[in-house]
Amino acid sequence: MKFALAGNPNCGKTTLFNALTGSTAHVGNWPGVTVDKREGSYRKKGVKIDVVDLPGIYSLSPYTPEEVVSRNFIIDEKPDVIVNVVDATNLERNLYLTTQIMELDRPMIIALNMCDVLAKAKRKVDVKKLADVFGVPVVEISALRGKGLDEMMRVAAKAADGVREGRSVVADAPAIAELVKEAKQRYADAGADNIVFRSIKAVEGDEQEKAKNPRIFELVGMQRNDEVDYEAIVADARYKFITEHCSGIVSGKPQGVKLSKSDKIDKVLTHRIWGIPIFLVIMFAVFHLTFSEDFLYLGAMGAIPSTKTPSVWNDIFGNGAINAPGTILFNLMDIATSSLGELIAGAMPEGVWYSSLVNDGIVSGVFSVLSFIPQILVLFLFLSILEDSGYMARVAFIMDRAFRKFGLSGKSFLPLLMCFGCAVPGIMATKTLEDPKERRMTIMLAPFFSCGAKLPIWAAFGAILFGGQHSDLIVYGMYVLGIVIAIVSAILLKMFVFKGEASPFIMELPEYHRPQFRNTMVHLWQKLKHYLFRAATIIAGSTVVIWFLTNISFSFQFVEDQGDSILGQIAQVFSWLFVPLGFGMGEDGWKFVVAAFSGLIAKEMVVSTLGTFAGMQEDALEVDSDQLLSTALGTLVSGMAGGAPAAFAFMAFNLLSVPCMAAVGAAYGEMRSGKQIWAAIGYWMLVAYVVSALVYWIGTYWWISLILVALIAAAIGIKIYVDKTKKRIAPKNLTHSGD
């Protein structure tokens, strides 16, 4: 048996799905987290039932691609029962969808979710009356607390045994009754299914129905009066039915004018003046807690004495300052991985080629990636809390105006924000955007938002550059650089490629609620699993390949100098391309070029490739065997021929270039066009090249920035001048067309 969960966005379908199937799908507190259907199974007393979680929809007239997924599934795949999840705290709008689902010839039940939240306000839904009004079984549940779920499944299984015929609450509305009756007759004659549903859709003039049954649609269309707005009549009739039959169905007093807790929080967080500063401070606080080596700037204020004698204590908690929690965890992990690395190195026989493969290749490559796990988890802990609380939906509200300037809407903020985690779900989340133009543009900008896999690069370089004094600023700076580049390229894309009006922004703002501990942990666990999986597969595999390519020459001999190796030879041919970017210069330049290119496969590869190179530098090993990785890598990075500007250019290149093969795959999945995906790849590489060249040259010769500012000012000046001349001509055109 197959049950489908259908309902409004953010009504708790995924929470219910997780509770039923024991799976750990991602749940968030904003509309549209689920963008594709998801299947699992419910097992109890030897019964196995398939459960399908569908993307949230407001109506069965789809508006966005993910809504099409839901509608097609409900209609074409014929689940045995449709479980219509209804948010009891927001009954009126949720039941609007119910009036549409009940038009289908499918057994259905109503799962009244969040009854516990309602009960807190001493209110209750009259379940019996609700069941009578809609003619389907109603079960009270709390998906979050796991209450009423078995009862719900029992009722649903019973409903599946029966047959249900579609029923409409609007078919008798005077303005359309005749038309609907005739349409029903035509569909019945043609032997169609879901007659009631299709008739109403045909009367409304629904595009999907037109594509499905063009002949009948046309016949019905001939009867339609062009002066009448049928969609308005149908929508109005549905809401009228709900108001008429369901007023007073909830006992107890509504909140009324008194401000709820949620409203009070909202008043502060979306304040006209303080809203944006608060957002920036929250974001900075998150990065400070995760990466700072001078927590609360206690060290800078001179509150912590520093000691000269090195100690493990200082390595972990900082010297002359206190490390932020994220940094402390990182240090612990780093000590653990490097001790383990030493242990493995000690156990291997000396002077054999495969010990070098294990120690310098796999161990230093994979462990360099693993030691960043604590900081990644801390960062995502904060982001997950912000998302789960409902704050992120407000950020979309606050930022919409700014986004519209760039041809996007506040809604594209959500997918782009996900890209800070990983570009793959971020790109997939662009399904929630209505406008294809906006969707494509959001995908083009997605890689500029620094993802979790890039974090180790920033963290490693942050710990090395300037003696690790400003690592939080460097990391924060990379995130900001990504955002700035995204904004600039959005402006350029809107000006030259995606011209025209911005798409609409109509979005529900969910109530704030306390983040769920379980939810947050599930989210973190998934991140961890994903990261470990990649470390064990693609990263471990690639480090082995790179180790061989950097240790074997074209004549399949082990080499002394890596410069003679296969990869070394190839990279040296191409590294002149990266000389303008600073990091291609010098004796070790080609290593950074290889690292940057391995980053196109997966960004975790950048640090692990550099780790592999660094691990092979004998002298680096001798300097400090305690912290093998960071010191060896430190020697490599501080030895860059282009100096710190080249290091920043290298980071910028990794930030902006093709994010990873998985993201390219996801982008292709959304764009469905070879031409578009190549354009996107070309665009990412071009931006990465240009920006990192600028970073290097401005970092080396600061006065170049003055030339740049002058050029930009000139460009703006020319644009203003051109616009003015256009305006002067425009009125004439108007009078002409007026004639």
Added chain:
Amino acid sequence: MEKRLDQLRPGQSGKVKSIDGDCKIKRRLFDMGLTPDADVLLRKVAPLGDPIEVTLRGYELSLRKAEAHAVVLEV
């Protein structure tokens, strides 16, 4: 008196009379509950002056002034 939704000030409310404008946006506004006789309260305006947040049918909806202009209210 007749007013457009984007002309309300925070704290003011009205009853939906009709919706005009682009077909697709109109459809979405209907689905979100902006149908004749619905009570709408303007909650607040975003820091940058747009979009706006309204309360209707017991929930919070955010939309831009450009879309709100299509909603004709009786106040």
